[in-house]
Amino acid sequence: MISRYWYYFVLILYFFLFLWLAADFERKAAQAPSSLIESPSTSFTITNDPTIAENGDIRGIDNDGDGRAEPVHVHGYYRKDGTYVRGHYRAKPRR
Numbered sequence: 001m002i003s004r005y006w007y008y009f010v011l012i013l014y015f016f017l018f019l020w021l022a023a024d025f026e027r028k029a030a031q032a033p034s035s036l037i038e039s040p041s042t043s044f045t046i047t048n049d050p051t052i053a054e055n056g057d058i059r060g061i062d063n064d065g066d067g068r069a070e071p072v073h074v075h076g077y078y079r080k081d082g083t084y085v086r087g088h089y090r091a092k093p094r095r
Contacts, residue, residue, distance in 0.1 A: 076087040 071089040072092045073089055074087060076085060078084055
């Protein structure tokens, strides 16, 4: 049977290993080259318009062969009762 002291020894060993790894991580982060730090002049655009819809359909492609591109994005809107419906994709309208 392993003694209680051996268990405590291993527990303390893991604690110091954690402290050492945390200090090593902070040291490496401090030594990171400044080129990895994003400059304020760098700009990029985040779009909320993915190519693949939540249901797996590819936007702009006729996925079911009926001649209509699928799916259709619906912008967010307010209902008559005042609740907001966020933007989502839905099946295209039938003509």
